[in-house]
Amino acid sequence: xxxxxxxxxITNLEKLLTQVSDWLGSNGLTRRQTAKIxxxxxxxxxxxxxxxxxxxxxxxxxxxxxxxxxxxxxxxxDSGIPFDACxxxxxxxxxxxxxxxxxxxxxxxxxxxxxxxxxxRENEKNILNLAFRTVPxxxxxxxxxxxxx
Amino acid sequence: MQMxxxxxxxxxxxxxxxxxxxxxxxxxxxxxxTLIAEGATxxxxxxxxxxxxxxxxxxxILANAKKLESLNxxxxxxxxxxAVKEVFEISGFDTIFPIFDDEDAALASL
Numbered sequence: 001x002x003x004x005x006x007x008x009x010i011t012n013l014e015k016l017l018t019q020v021s022d023w024l025g026s027n028g029l030t031r032r033q034t035a036k037i038x039x040x041x042x043x044x045x046x047x048x049x050x051x052x053x054x055x056x057x058x059x060x061x062x063x064x065x066x067x068x069x070x071x072x073x074x075x076x077x078d079s080g081i082p083f084d085a086c087x088x089x090x091x092x093x094x095x096x097x098x099x100x101x102x103x104x105x106x107x108x109x110x111x112x113x114x115x116x117x118x119x120x121r122e123n124e125k126n127i128l129n130l131a132f133r134t135v136p137x138x139x140x141x142x143x144x145x146x147x148x149x
Numbered sequence: 150m151q152m153x154x155x156x157x158x159x160x161x162x163x164x165x166x167x168x169x170x171x172x173x174x175x176x177x178x179x180x181x182x183t184l185i186a187e188g189a190t191x192x193x194x195x196x197x198x199x200x201x202x203x204x205x206x207x208x209x210i211l212a213n214a215k216k217l218e219s220l221n222x223x224x225x226x227x228x229x230x231x232a233v234k235e236v237f238e239i240s241g242f243d244t245i246f247p248i249f250d251d252e253d254a255a256l257a258s259l
Contacts, residue, residue: 014172035201035232042203046171093241102212105204105240112239 001065008049008060008078017042020064020074027066033134037072040113040130043106044076044085052080052126071115072132079125085110086119151198152180159259160191160225162252166198169206177206181213190222193255197228202236214246223247225255 002023006012017038024034041062048060063075091104111117116131150173151166161184169177184192194210196202214224226248229237237243249255 010171013170017170032232039201039203039232039236042170046203046205049171091240094244097211097214097218097245100211100245102208102215105207109204109236109239 001063003061003063005059005061008045008052008058008080010046010049013042013045013049016045016060016062020062023064024072029072029134033072033132036113037074037130037132040110040132041074041076043110044074044128044130046106047083047085048076048078048080048126051083052078054081066134070133070135072134074130074132076128076130077125082121083126084119084121085128086117150176152177154180154184157256159256160193161189162193162195162227164195164198166200168201169199169209170201170203171205174203174205174209178209178213181209185213185216185220185222190217190220191225191259192217192222193225193227193249193252195227195252196230196233199233202233204240207236207240207242210246211242225249225258227252227255 002020004016004019006016020041021034021038024037029037045060052058052060058078058080061077063077065073067073085107088107091101091108110130114130115133118129120127150168153164155162155164163180163184165177167173181192210224217223224246226246228251229248247255247258249258
């Protein structure tokens with residue numbers, strides 16, 4: 001398990017992502033799997049850095065673990081204002097350039113990259129869980145189903 | 150991230166390499182802003198050497214495409230592949246930007 005606590009600031013983003021990517025790589029995840037997780041994590045962290053503390057200071061904690069079923073579970077925890085990414089509306093994806101809104105894509109990408117995304121508010125903290133399957137399901141859908149939290 | 154700008158008769162080609170994320174996208178944004186301020190209206194973004202893009206990169210491209218549209222210009226994309234292409238597809242950006250195999254094909258369309 002990897003746990004990192006860092007001030008929630010864009011200046012720490014690269015360091016955080018590199019630490020997590022290196023850890024994922026050392027746990028046998030492929031580059032493609034790592035890239036997918038990294039993208040989701042970046043989007044989650046950018047939201048915390050930009051909005052959780054209203055421009056003030058605060059920490060973000062990232063916890064990563066690989067289950068026996070080879071699911072990769074990422075938990076992002078902050079003490080900022082409540083924000084349920086799961087309830088965030090999807091952006092309009094078919095609008096032309098002029099009508100398309102700049103923004104709102106981060107949560108959408110995060111949700112699409114992860115196999116499961118859950119949120120809870122606990123002890124004044126936002127806890128966002130992202131789960132990624134790292135082994136494909138078998139066609140028969142039987143024994144290979146990864147464990148779920 | 151790395152950026153290389155090539156001026157051609159029909160368009161400016163900007164090659165992006167490395168990572169276009171929340172940290173580096175503002176640099177790319179500034180470069181595009183400068184090109185537009187200098188009079189570029191048709192910009193081809195070459196993604197051949199880009200390994201990673203997040204929503205920050207997409208937003209930068211969209212914001213500058215909006216500016217160019219108001220100037221009767223446009224952004225064209227070339228060499229989209231792998232993880233970068235996947236992000237464009239998921240976000241629906243592959244349907245709002247003209248995409249070409251390479252910069253020659255993009256130039257030929259102008």
